[in-house]
Amino acid sequence: MAELSSREIQLGARPTGRPSLENFVVVEKRVADPAPGEVRVRNLWMSVDPYMGNRLYDRPNYIPPFRLDHPLDGGAVGEVLESTVPDFTPGDLVFSQYGWREIFNAKPHRLTRLEGTLPPQAHLGIAGITGMTAYTALYRVAKLQPGETVYISAAAGAVGSTACQMAKIDGCRVIGSAGGPDKKRFLEELGVDVAIDYKAEPDLSAALAAAAPDGINVYLDNVGGDHLQAALTNMAVFGRIAVSGMIGDYGEERRPGPSNLFMVVAQRLRMEGFLLNDHAPEIRETFLDKITRWLADGSIQSSETIHDGITSAPQAFLDLFAGKNVGKMLVKLG
Amino acid sequence: MAELSSREIQLGARPTGRPSLENFVVVEKRVADPAPGEVRVRNLWMSVDPYMGNRLYDRPNYIPPFRLDHPLDGGAVGEVLESTVPDFTPGDLVFSQYGWREIFNAKPHRLTRLEGTLPPQAHLGIAGITGMTAYTALYRVAKLQPGETVYISAAAGAVGSTACQMAKIDGCRVIGSAGGPDKKRFLEELGVDVAIDYKAEPDLSAALAAAAPDGINVYLDNVGGDHLQAALTNMAVFGRIAVSGMIGDYGEERRPGPSNLFMVVAQRLRMEGFLLNDHAPEIRETFLDKITRWLADGSIQSSETIHDGITSAPQAFLDLFAGKNVGKMLVKLG
CATH class of the missing domain: 3.40.50.720 (NAD(P)-binding Rossmann-like Domain)
Known part of the structure; x- marks a missing residue:
């Protein structure tokens, strides 16, 4: 393959008071071929979550603030386009924290391969x-x-x-x-x-x-x-x-x-x-078994509010805090 | 014996805003001979405690409000003056909730005989x-x-x-x-x-x-x-x-x-x-052993701020909330 074009969302300016669309910038980048030891992924879905709200501001938090003029990050599910390592194969479905962008290269340890029968975006929500x-x-x-x-x-x-x-x-x-x-x-x-x-x-x-x-x-x-x-x-x-x-x-x-x-x-x-984060490692396996069963037998249903395309991600984010979503707020990128 | 005169503190009027001395009334009463099955006690010490503050007001609380025109109540230590029951003998030291008064008659199950070597007032404070x-x-x-x-x-x-x-x-x-x-x-x-x-x-x-x-x-x-x-x-x-x-x-x-x-x-x-109250029954015995030992070996010391006489009890109470005490706030009645 070759260089690919990818759009990403950056934090252009920290909000004073409530955030607005002006705080976000869409940037188009060239993503080089994956270097040896890297995997190239195209995101299918990205997540906007409440915990991201505090990261807009430069103040003490349990997770560092978003950096200015860098792509934001967060949960995403994508498919492997190209792999230079044996653990991943094109077509694999992977979870990562490389949200807010369309295409990226990453080291394998930053990717989690998703197995099972759940729809991809479930791993950002009800099964995530x-x-x-x-x-x-x-x-x-x-x-x-x-x-x-x-x-x-x-x-x-x-x-x-x-x-x-x-x-x-x-x-x-x-x-x-x-x-x-x-x-x-x-x-x-x-x-x-x-x-x-x-x-x-x-x-x-x-x-x-x-x-x-x-x-x-x-x-x-x-x-x-x-x-x-x-x-x-x-x-x-x-x-x-x-x-x-x-x-x-x-x-x-x-x-x-x-x-x-x-x-x-x-x-x-x-x-x-x-x-x-304090609990997830210990519960993940049991939880995934349970939620898969509950989803299969209909005792739990997943609800989603979906925005389309990377450029709609800032609006999805603002809508989340404005309470405009029912169920999980997602951005479909694929 | 015979009828005895006893002074008690009543709540004359609920405070609007902060309480003051005007909310309290000293009332002199005749305490009849103890009826059969009763014990007559003269209080030596009474306690004023933070939890009493909310009881002045008529509002939801985990303990009922003080009643108007009735003696207040709270922890007290006294000595038995006269007993019509075999469990108590004149001179016994007893703990009760009949504070805010000098002399009272009570059923035996409302009294706890105090044993041990601690000074009487310790049972209202550091050992209570x-x-x-x-x-x-x-x-x-x-x-x-x-x-x-x-x-x-x-x-x-x-x-x-x-x-x-x-x-x-x-x-x-x-x-x-x-x-x-x-x-x-x-x-x-x-x-x-x-x-x-x-x-x-x-x-x-x-x-x-x-x-x-x-x-x-x-x-x-x-x-x-x-x-x-x-x-x-x-x-x-x-x-x-x-x-x-x-x-x-x-x-x-x-x-x-x-x-x-x-x-x-x-x-x-x-x-x-x-x-x-949720914990006291379970810990009382262990705690009393420990505190007696700690007091004996000097690793803990009891500090007290003492007011003298039943008529000073309202002031002691107000001083407690004004933070004028060091250590336990007590009223000496004996």
């Missing part, structure tokens, strides 16, 4: 970090027990919609909240017991009290702010709050936290934050 | 709920390990000063904060590694960063507010925050919580609230 995050939050952090009442905010999102379905498999009472009538309908189709359109609720705490008269045993927080406040008010004794990233805290300004943290004492709550 | 709270927070909730760095706010208070000494026994690096130079000196005398006078610190978070360059493994929070915010900023990865009641949240108005709860995710923190 999305699904594993939901699984970790419910079972490893919150230690959800069958029959308990669980409240999931951002329930129409990628992690939320997966967690709702997992908890239903366990016979839990599931309360999901999301913004807008379409998302509420989506939650009802997912089979949650109570779907709340928080934008239509004058008092989220009262809505939760009605939905969980005996209190909430487990709250899966990935929003923070008002949802955490309302959940705290309604937690049952010895409740657990698994915090998997506060998408609401994505902007530069920091909002005050809940004013009812006293509930942590009164109800003897445990609030615990986690990062998937 | 104070000491057990410190012990529970450090070992059962936060699971403090030898050699870790622990930060204790309100460190000159009853729970705090006990926790500081316990953690030192375990070879931990102990950072204690309290308000004012006298309390800071007291902490230094206790042997903490770094004593912080937070009133003299323009930036508590920076002071903690200097005191704990590798981060805080365990934070014992009984203050909330700014201390929690500063601690969150400085927690080490996988740090634990034991929350034993937020004395700062005692007033009627609710302050916003920390704006950096995102740290719970970034550092994978566990924040857990507890009430001593």
Whole structure:
């Protein structure tokens, strides 16, 4: 083969306040032939995820900020075009962190070959970090027990919609909240017991009290702010709050936290934050078995919101934080 | 014997905003002879404790509000004056919840006979709920390990000063904060590694960063507010925050919580609230053995701030929330 043209998304300028399309730049590059020991990959799908939000800003974080004038990175699934190493063959499906670009060369240890029968993009969502995050939050952090009442905010999102379905498999009472009538309908189709359109609720705490008269045993927080406040008010004794990233805290300004943290004492709550990376190596195999079975027997369904083409990636990213997705937000590149 | 005169403290009116002496009433009563099956007790010491603060207000709490025009209640140690039952004899030292009054009659099951060599008032403090709270927070909730760095706010208070000494026994690096130079000196005398006078610190978070360059493994929070915010900023990865009641949240108005709860995710923190009642039955015996030994061998010392006479109890209570005590705040009645 030869040099190929590839477009990539770079961070042109860090946002002050909320990000906008102006912060992103589309750059066209020539990708050379893979050097000896490298593999050339064409991405088919890339992922935009909530954890990327904080990386736009230059501030302390658990993961370094995106670099200016470099391609962004993140999860992607692609096919091998050309390989100089025996481990990979053209046509192989691979997972990598080389998202936000069309074509790249990489060392083999940066690629994971994908096996099995799942559709490629599932590895960026329900069978990837999305699904594993939901699984970790419910079972490893919150230690959800069958029959308990669980409240999931951002329930129409990628992690939320997966967690709702997992908890239903366990016979839990599931309360999901999301913004807008379409998302509420989506939650009802997912089979949650109570779907709340928080934008239509004058008092989220009262809505939760009605939905969980005996209190909430487990709250899966990935929003923070008002949802955490309302959940705290309604937690049952010895409740657990698994915090998997506060998408609401994505902007530069920091909002005050809940004013009812006293509930942590009164109800003897445990609030615990986690990062998937601490858990993924240990659970990956078991999880992949389970999710493949659940997807096959229909007890879990994957929902996706898809943008088309690399140039739409910045908009997909902004839409994610504007809550415009139902299920996993993806960009189709292939 | 015969009818005896006893003074008691009643809640005359609930505070709006901060409480003041006007909310309390001293009432003189005649206490009849103990009825058959009852024991008559004269209190020697009574306790004022942070958890009582919320009971002034008529609002949801883990313990019912104090009733208007009834004597307040709380921990007390007294001596048996007269007994109609075989289990108690005049002169016995007993613990009860009949605080805030001088003399009372009670059923035997409401009294606990105190044995051992400790001074009577120790059972209201370092050998009672104070000491057990410190012990529970450090070992059962936060699971403090030898050699870790622990930060204790309100460190000159009853729970705090006990926790500081316990953690030192375990070879931990102990950072204690309290308000004012006298309390800071007291902490230094206790042997903490770094004593912080937070009133003299323009930036508590920076002071903690200097005191704990590798981060805080365990934070014992009984203050909330700014201390929690500063601690969150400085927690080490996988740090634990034991929350034993937020004395700062005692007033009627609710302050916003920390704006950096995102740290719970970034550092994978566990924040857990507890009430001593859930733990006390299980630990009481072991704890009493340990604390008796520690007090005997001098590895822990009890500090007390003492008010004299039942009529000073409301002032003692107000002083507790104004932070005027060093060590355990007590009222001597005997």
